[in-house]
Amino acid sequence: MYNCSNDVLAHHDEKVTLPTKEQDEMRERRDANRKRLKKGLDKQDKPAPLEHRSQGSYAMKTMVQHSQKDYDIDDGVYFDKEDLVGDRGAYLSALDARKMVRDALNDGPFNNAPECRRNCVRVYYNAGYHVDVPVYRRITTEGFIKNHHYELASSEWKRSDARDVTKWFSDENRDQSPDTTNGRQLRRVVRQIKKFARSRPSWSGQILSGFGITKLVTECYKPDAAREDRALHDTMQAMRNRLNGSLVVGHPVTPGETITKGNDDATARFLRERLSEALVDLAPLFESDCTRAKALKCWDKVFKTDFFSLRESKKTQDASPGARGFLSAGLAIDEGKQAAEAVRKEGGGRYG
Known part of the structure; x- marks a missing residue:
C-alpha cells in the first residue's frame, strides 16, 4: 500500500480535529449556558443542580470540523430526584423537568428560544453552535450503604447516564x-x-x-x-x-x-x-x-x-x-x- x-x-x-480557537469558543458557550441555567433556576425558585457533566462527542473528544460550524455540545445537568417535585408534592414528570430547565435557560436574548426536544433542552446560537442539555435525576436507594443510579428525562424517565x-x-x-x-x-x-x-x-x-x-x-x-x-x-x-x-x-x-x-x-x-x-x-x-x-x-x-x-x-x-x-x-x-x-x-x- x-x-x-x-x-x-x-x-x-x-x-x-477542531482548532483550539473553536474548542475555546464552545467551552465558553457551555460555561455561559451553565451560569445562565443556575441564574434562571435561582430566579424562579427552582432546585439547584447537583452537577453538570459534558458528554457525547464533546466529552469523548471526537468532534470534527464542519464548514458551517454546525457543532453540538452535550452538557448534562443532574438533579436529585427528591428536589424535582411540583407544587402539590408529586415528582415532576420527565417533560415537566425539561420544561423547568428550558424556562430557566430562556432569558430573552436568543433569536430562537430554547426548546424541549425528546431527550434534552436545545439552546441555539447564531454562530451555528447549539448546546443540548439532557436532564437527569439521581435516585438514591438506602441499604447497608447508599447506592445511586440516574434517569434521563426522555419521553419518560429512563435509566441512563451518558457518563x-x-x-x-x-x-x-x-x-x-x-x-x-x-x-x-x-x-x-x-x-x-x-x-x-x-x-x-x-x-x-x-x-x-x-x-x-x-x-x-x-x-x-x-x-x-x-x-x-x-x-x-x-x-x-x-x-x-x-x-x-x-x-x-x-x-x-x-x-x-x-x-x-x-x-x-x-x-x-x-x-x-x-x-x-x-x-x-x-x-x-x-x-x-x-x-x-x-x-x-x-x-x-x-x-x-x-x-x-x-x-x-x-x-x-x-x-x-x-x-x-x-x-x-x-x-x-x-x-x-x-x-x-x-x-x-x-x-x-x-x-x-
Whole structure:
C-alpha cells in the first residue's frame, strides 16, 4: 500500500480535529449556558443542580470540523430526584423537568428560544453552535450503604447516564491504541471516519450517526503504530465487512439497546455503501506502479477535498524511495525506512 501516512496525519491535524480557537469558543458557550441555567433556576425558585457533566462527542473528544460550524455540545445537568417535585408534592414528570430547565435557560436574548426536544433542552446560537442539555435525576436507594443510579428525562424517565459512554470510549481508546500521543490512534481514526461521513452535504441525514460510527470503529479498529493511512484503510475495510454481516449496531453500555433501528437500518446500509465506494477509490494504492500523485488523488476522492493533492506542490518525499511501500504476498514491504514519522505529537487539543 503506497505510504501516505504523513499526509493522512496532516489531514487529521489540519482539516479534521477542531482548532483550539473553536474548542475555546464552545467551552465558553457551555460555561455561559451553565451560569445562565443556575441564574434562571435561582430566579424562579427552582432546585439547584447537583452537577453538570459534558458528554457525547464533546466529552469523548471526537468532534470534527464542519464548514458551517454546525457543532453540538452535550452538557448534562443532574438533579436529585427528591428536589424535582411540583407544587402539590408529586415528582415532576420527565417533560415537566425539561420544561423547568428550558424556562430557566430562556432569558430573552436568543433569536430562537430554547426548546424541549425528546431527550434534552436545545439552546441555539447564531454562530451555528447549539448546546443540548439532557436532564437527569439521581435516585438514591438506602441499604447497608447508599447506592445511586440516574434517569434521563426522555419521553419518560429512563435509566441512563451518558457518563458511562464517555468512560467506555476512554477505556477503549486507551486499551486499543498502540500509541499515547495526539489523542491516541483509535480516536484519530474515529475522527477521520466521522469526517468522511460528513464530507458530502447530500449524505446528511442518510448516514449512520457519529455515535454509531464511533461504536463500529471500536469493534473493527485495526491498529498500526507505523502507518496511520493503513490503520484508517484497514479499519474502513473491517467496518464494511462487519456491516455486510449485520446492520445492527448495539449500544456500548446499555444491554439490549441498539443504536440502529431494526435489522435493515437505512443509515447503516448507507454507510456500508459509501465505505465500499471509498475502498474502490483507494484500490490504486495497492498497485505496484502507484505514484505519489496518484495516491494523493485517491485520498482526495475519499474525503472530497483537494487537501492531499495540494501537498504535492509543497516539499514532499516523492523523490525518496523510502516513501513507497508495496503489498506483496499480503505483507507491506517498504523500500526504505518503514515510516518517517509514526505518530505526530501536534494537534488534538483538549475539550474539557
